[in-house]
Structure formats: structure tokens, C-alpha cells
Amino acid sequence: MADALVSTILEQIMTTARLQVEHEVKLVVGVEKEIEHLKNNFQAIRDVLEDAERKQLKDAAVKNWLNNLKDVSYDMDDVLDEWSTAVLKWEMEEAENALAPKSVVSSFLRSYCFCFRRVARRHEIACKIVEFLMKDECFTVETDVLKRQKTGSFYERARHAIMTVSNWARFPQSIYKAGKLRSLLIRSFNDTAISQPLLELLRKLTYLRLFDLSVSQIEEIPSDVGKLLHLRYLDFSYCKWLKELPETISDLYNLQSLDLTWCVAVKKLPQKMRKLIRLRHLEIFGSGVAFLPRGIEELTSLRTLTNFIVSGRRGRSAAANLGEVGNLSHLRGTLWIEKLLNVRDVNEAVKAEIKKKKYLIGLYLLFNGDETELRVDQNALIEALQPPSNLQVLCISEFRGTLLPNWIMSLTKLRGLDISHCGSFEVLPPFGRLPYLEKLKIGVKTRKLDVGFLGLGPVNNGSEGISKNGENGEMAPVSAFPKLIELSIWKMEELEGWDGIGTSLGEKDTRTAIMPQLRELEVKGCTKLKALPDYVLTAPLLELRINECPLLSERYEEEKGEDWNKISHISEIEINYQRSKRPPRNS
Known part of the structure; x- marks a missing residue:
């Protein structure tokens, strides 16, 4: 069984290799078909690996073959990923070229050069497919931790690394040999220990999917980070000394997660972030980011957007307006909308369509800002920011309108409600009617909290109070x-x-709780x-x-x-x- 298993897959691999070597021209003009064929082979190999591990084959030769095949599968994944990235980049370039003004002659020359580069790139990727399919030996060792005392050969075969660089430690030179790393987590407590070798590190580790520099004292990220075309997850959270991000981050077409949580010195994001169309998570809570760049509406894959900051006068020309949020229909989790005083038109809030973000569970509305004079009516603005009905947490801060929004009592799933630092309200909504409310914080300007705040409406007068009549006309418990x-x-x-409500301490009212x-x-x-x-x-x-x-x-x-x-x-x-x-x- 083992021999048959090995020979079947090897036959598939060698057949593909032989066909691609014999048809070099075909690789250039029809590489899409070869890529699709390779994807099918890749899936078949994965199925065989799962079957072998499930049946726990004991044959040493098969185990060795499986280990080697895992290495081949990594290479397959790298090349397929490179191909999909190249296709995405071509599409982005074509879209930008279509929008750019151009003469007939320059358009022809640009198109000709672009097509030539594309053909050359297709040929390069196709050659890589042939190269790794013709390998006769593969090695892979997967590990969770790399230490300085490991040998060079260990680094060369490693796929995952966690590296801690202490104040007194020298940066381990052997890490440069780990060219096949998929994930790298660096914990550095000394800026000089990591800043100097970081550039060389990025140039060597071109297959990284995950790069985590969180809590490091790094001040600058080299522009070469934009060459990590396989990168999915980039984490700079709690890097409080990091000053800015290079614009080349916008070239990471495969990036799915960018974490800048509490990067307090980072004031802006790359201006062309709209190119990161596969980005799913953008976390900037606690950072110094003053606004989101224009074009954020094109990031339609976004699931997590921790904060949207409405820009003031200084960054207005380069900043996204609140209406761009309307295109981000998959947002979920918690969203903070800050500096709402900077909103210039209520229609921006209407276009944001917060009500349609059905996956949101938390919404924080902060009516702070850079403007000294109100541009819009705050009552109309907050009405336009109505959240989805399944919202669980709502915070309204620094609101200076005269009435809380009408929609607030329709949020029957609320578990947490915070209305603080707000202006004067003559009447508070009957919050006591919110059936699932567990936490309530009130900080408004009012002289009296009356029983209306409890939501205990009059009985037998047709009002909408909580009170109800029993079957025999008596008042049911409320x-x-x-x-x-x-x-x-x-x-x-x-x-x-x-x-x-008229009940003294020690008395019991069985009708009202x-x-x-x-x-x-x-x-x-x-x-x-x-x-x-x-x-x-x-x-x-x-x-x-x-x-x-x-x-x-x-x-x-x-x-x-x-x-x-x-x-x-x-x-x-x-x-x-x-x-x-x-x-x-x-x-």
C-alpha cells in the first residue's frame, strides 16, 4: 500500500514536470491552465497527507516521504501565492492606468511595456514551478521556538520562529539563514538590537506570512517590508516608539491583518491603503492616527475597523469622510466613531449606513473634534447614526444635543449603555424597559431623575408602560x-x-420589582x-x-x-x- 501511495503521487508530480519542461512556450502563454493543474495536484497531495496521518502508517520510508512531501507542498504554496499576488497586482495596475490621463502614444508605449513585463513575470513563475517539481530531495522541520544555540542547518529548515532579544544579547546571525520562515515573532527590549539588522532580515525572509514585532522598541520600519508579498499578518501593536509606517505597506496585496494598537506616535496611515483590498482587520485603537486615508471604502473585505476618526481641517483633503463607511458592509465587533464634531454634512452620516452593519455588537459615538463651531445639528446627526437593532453595547459621549435619539429604545438587545459627558436633557428615556441591560452609566446635566427613567408607565390608561393587567383586571407584576x-x-x-416610587425601606411590593x-x-x-x-x-x-x-x-x-x-x-x-x-x- 505504501509503495502504491508513493508511486501514484510521484507519477503525478513527474508527469506535470515533464509536460511543463517539454512545453516551455506554453508556460508563458497559458500559465493559467498550468496553475490550475498545479492547484489540483496540490489538493490531491494534501488529501494523501491527511489520509496517511489519519491511518498512522508505521512504515519508516513512508514517514520520510511524507516529511519530504510536506516541504514540496510548502514550495507549491509559495509559488501559487506568488502567482495570485502577481495577478492581483496586474489588476490593480490596470485599474490605476485606466483612471490616469494619457495621450495615445504614451498609452500605447505604457501598454506595450506593461504586457512585456507581465509575460516575463509569467515565465519566471512558470520556471519556478518546474524547478521545485524536479526536486528529488526535500527537508522540513517545523518548530515553535528558535534559540541562539541552534545550528545553522536547523535555521535553514525551520518554518516558525519566536525570538527574544534582550538588552545584553547580540542579534543571532544564524537567523538570516532561515529563508523559508513562514512566521516570525520578535520580542525586543532594545531598539538598537533590532533596528540595525531589521533591514537585512526583511530582505532574507521573503516567504513570511506572519510578522509580529509587537511591544518592541522599534522606531522605524524599513521600506523593504513592502517586498514581503506573501505577508498576511503584520503586528506592530504597543510599539510606542514607532513613528510612522512606510508607504510601501500599500504594496502588500495579500495583507489581511494590520495591528497598530497603542502605537501612540504613529500619526497617519499609508495614503494608498485602498490597494490592500484583502485587508480584513485594521486595528488602530489607542494609536495616534488622526484620520483614515481617502479610499478606505475600497477595502470591502474589512471585518474589523476599531476606529473611524472624522478629519478636521488640516487633513481633510487626504482623509476619508464618514460616508465611506457605508461601503464596509461586513464590519463586525466594536466600532468607535470619533471627532463627530468635524462632520460637515449630516448626509455623510446617512451614507455611512451604520444601521445596516448587522454584525456590529458595539458602537461608541464620540462627539469631540477640532472644530470650534458646530457645522451640523447634533440632534439630526445622532439620529442618522442609528445602529443595527441587535447592538449589545452603546456609548454616547460629549453629545450636546437637546434630545437623545429616538432609536435608542429600539435596541432591545443592549447589555451595556454609557451616556456620559453629555449636555442637558429635560427628560431621559425609560431605560428601565430595556430587558437585557446589565450595565448602565449616566452622566448628563439634569436636575432630577424621576420615575419615568424607570419606565414604569401608568396602569389602565392605555400607555406604553411596562405594567400590564392580569386576566381578572388586577395589575400583574412588573x-x-x-x-x-x-x-x-x-x-x-x-x-x-x-x-x-413611594415604597419605604422595609416594605415589600410584590407587584413591582x-x-x-x-x-x-x-x-x-x-x-x-x-x-x-x-x-x-x-x-x-x-x-x-x-x-x-x-x-x-x-x-x-x-x-x-x-x-x-x-x-x-x-x-x-x-x-x-x-x-x-x-x-x-x-x-
């Missing part, structure tokens, strides 16, 4: 904030009153608030924090305050940043 676990009343400096699962309450910076409502204090609180609230601090002071007895049963209490713990009181 609940406000049925899932709420954490509540934060934050920096509401004008808040004077927080109304209850308010915050029945509340575990944590924080009240901070509410300098005028005099008391907490009894329905909060009767909730099953485990932790209470009262800070920067002089009237509340006096009222609930430990052993001295007039209402200390109302909170003494809570196991963890913090007043004026002084914490005290006590065993929970048995009910």
Missing part, C-alpha cells in the same frame, strides 16, 4: 431594569433629586444630590461607592450618618475613597 447588575451615576453636578439583580452602585461627582431612593437601597447590593458627593457622604457616614442603617447591610462600602468591608447580613 419589573424595571430586570437584568441590571451595575449602575453608575457619574458627574451629574446639577442632580438634586432622585425620586423613588425594580433592579432586582443590582449588585454594584457608584455615585460620583453628584455634589447636589441629597439622598438615594429606597428602591436602590433595597436591591441586593454587594458594593456601594459614594465619592465626591459631600451631601451623600454626610448622610451615609459610617455609624454617624442619619441613614447609615439603610446601607450598613452592604458588604463593601466606599465613601470618599475610604473602603470598608463587613460580612453580609443574613436576611
Whole structure:
């Protein structure tokens, strides 16, 4: 069985090689067919490998053959990847040439030279196919960690490496021999130890799929990074000294993930990022990026876009406007939209079509910006930014409109809601009706939190309150904030009153449940608030924090305050940043 297995695959490989050697011209003019044939052979080899490993063949010769064949499969993958990249590059160049103005003569010369380069490139790739198919020996060793004491031959056969360069360590020269590496993770705590050899490293390791320099003290990335045509994943996260990215990153046509998380010194992205049409994840949270480059709408494969920053006056000519987000229909996860005060036209927000981003679970709307004067009506702007109905987390910050958006109560799947640093609202929406809300933070300018905030509408008057009638006309049990676990009343400096619903501490109302699962309450910076409502204090609180609230601090002071007895049963209490713990009181 083993001999038959080996001979069958070898026969396929040798047949392909013989045909390609005999038909050199065909390789130039019809390489697409040869590529398709090679893909089929590649899949057949993969199937055989899986079958052999599944059956756990014991024959030493077959094991050796399988190891060699794995090496051939890596080479196949490299060449096929090179071919697909070349095709993509040609398509991009053709698209750019079609848009560029040109005379008839220059157009003919450019087209002729372009076609000649394409034929030469096809011939080069075809020759590589022949070269590796004619190999009679292959070696591969896969490893997770490379250390300096390894021999040179080990590096030459390695596919994956994790390398740590300490302050006192010399950069291992033998790594340059690892020309077949697929993934390389470098942890460097010394900028000089990695900056100098990085250029040579990029020139040698041309088959990298994953390159991770995160948490390194690197300041500059050589432009040669743009020659890593197989690269899929590029990670510079937490490189706080990195100043900028080379424009050549836009040449990485296969790039799927670019991580610049907390690269605080990076102020801009490559201007031609629109060429990275296979990019799926762009993470710039915490970075210094001031705007996204124009043409971001062409990155239709994007799944992750952590932040969209609306540009101010300085970068406006080179920056994408908010409307370009509308073309990114596959976005998922959490999206931060920052500097919304820079929006010049509400239609930009309309074109963004946030509501159609059905895979988004988190949306942060930050109404900050560089403009000193408002360009658009904020009420209209926030209405145009309506998220999908399945959103789970919503944050609205620094909003200065007069009303919260009408759509906010349609988000019935919300689990987290943060409305802070906002302006004055006469009436808050009935947040208590949100059935799955677990965390709520409110920081607005209002003098009173009334029972409307709970969403307990009047009974028997046809309103839309939570209350319902039972079968015999009696009022059925109702609940406000049925899932709420954490509540934060934050920096509401004008808040004077927080109304209850007429139930005193110690009384039980079997018809109404308010915050029945509340575990944590924080009240901070509410300098005028005099008391907490009894329905909060009767909730099953485990932790209470009262800070920067002089009237509340006096009222609930430990052993001295007039209402200390109302909170003494809570196991963890913090007043004026002084914490005290006590065993929970048995009910």
C-alpha cells in the first residue's frame, strides 16, 4: 500500500514536470491552465497527507516521504501565492492606468511595456514551478521556538520562529539563514538590537506570512517590508516608539491583518491603503492616527475597523469622510466613531449606513473634534447614526444635543449603555424597559431623575408602560431594569433629586420589582444630590461607592450618618475613597 501511495503521487508530480519542461512556450502563454493543474495536484497531495496521518502508517520510508512531501507542498504554496499576488497586482495596475490621463502614444508605449513585463513575470513563475517539481530531495522541520544555540542547518529548515532579544544579547546571525520562515515573532527590549539588522532580515525572509514585532522598541520600519508579498499578518501593536509606517505597506496585496494598537506616535496611515483590498482587520485603537486615508471604502473585505476618526481641517483633503463607511458592509465587533464634531454634512452620516452593519455588537459615538463651531445639528446627526437593532453595547459621549435619539429604545438587545459627558436633557428615556441591560452609566446635566427613567408607565390608561393587567383586571407584576447588575451615576453636578416610587425601606411590593439583580452602585461627582431612593437601597447590593458627593457622604457616614442603617447591610462600602468591608447580613 505504501509503495502504491508513493508511486501514484510521484507519477503525478513527474508527469506535470515533464509536460511543463517539454512545453516551455506554453508556460508563458497559458500559465493559467498550468496553475490550475498545479492547484489540483496540490489538493490531491494534501488529501494523501491527511489520509496517511489519519491511518498512522508505521512504515519508516513512508514517514520520510511524507516529511519530504510536506516541504514540496510548502514550495507549491509559495509559488501559487506568488502567482495570485502577481495577478492581483496586474489588476490593480490596470485599474490605476485606466483612471490616469494619457495621450495615445504614451498609452500605447505604457501598454506595450506593461504586457512585456507581465509575460516575463509569467515565465519566471512558470520556471519556478518546474524547478521545485524536479526536486528529488526535500527537508522540513517545523518548530515553535528558535534559540541562539541552534545550528545553522536547523535555521535553514525551520518554518516558525519566536525570538527574544534582550538588552545584553547580540542579534543571532544564524537567523538570516532561515529563508523559508513562514512566521516570525520578535520580542525586543532594545531598539538598537533590532533596528540595525531589521533591514537585512526583511530582505532574507521573503516567504513570511506572519510578522509580529509587537511591544518592541522599534522606531522605524524599513521600506523593504513592502517586498514581503506573501505577508498576511503584520503586528506592530504597543510599539510606542514607532513613528510612522512606510508607504510601501500599500504594496502588500495579500495583507489581511494590520495591528497598530497603542502605537501612540504613529500619526497617519499609508495614503494608498485602498490597494490592500484583502485587508480584513485594521486595528488602530489607542494609536495616534488622526484620520483614515481617502479610499478606505475600497477595502470591502474589512471585518474589523476599531476606529473611524472624522478629519478636521488640516487633513481633510487626504482623509476619508464618514460616508465611506457605508461601503464596509461586513464590519463586525466594536466600532468607535470619533471627532463627530468635524462632520460637515449630516448626509455623510446617512451614507455611512451604520444601521445596516448587522454584525456590529458595539458602537461608541464620540462627539469631540477640532472644530470650534458646530457645522451640523447634533440632534439630526445622532439620529442618522442609528445602529443595527441587535447592538449589545452603546456609548454616547460629549453629545450636546437637546434630545437623545429616538432609536435608542429600539435596541432591545443592549447589555451595556454609557451616556456620559453629555449636555442637558429635560427628560431621559425609560431605560428601565430595556430587558437585557446589565450595565448602565449616566452622566448628563439634569436636575432630577424621576420615575419615568424607570419606565414604569401608568396602569389602565392605555400607555406604553411596562405594567400590564392580569386576566381578572388586577395589575400583574412588573419589573424595571430586570437584568441590571451595575449602575453608575457619574458627574451629574446639577442632580438634586432622585425620586423613588413611594415604597419605604422595609416594605415589600410584590407587584413591582425594580433592579432586582443590582449588585454594584457608584455615585460620583453628584455634589447636589441629597439622598438615594429606597428602591436602590433595597436591591441586593454587594458594593456601594459614594465619592465626591459631600451631601451623600454626610448622610451615609459610617455609624454617624442619619441613614447609615439603610446601607450598613452592604458588604463593601466606599465613601470618599475610604473602603470598608463587613460580612453580609443574613436576611
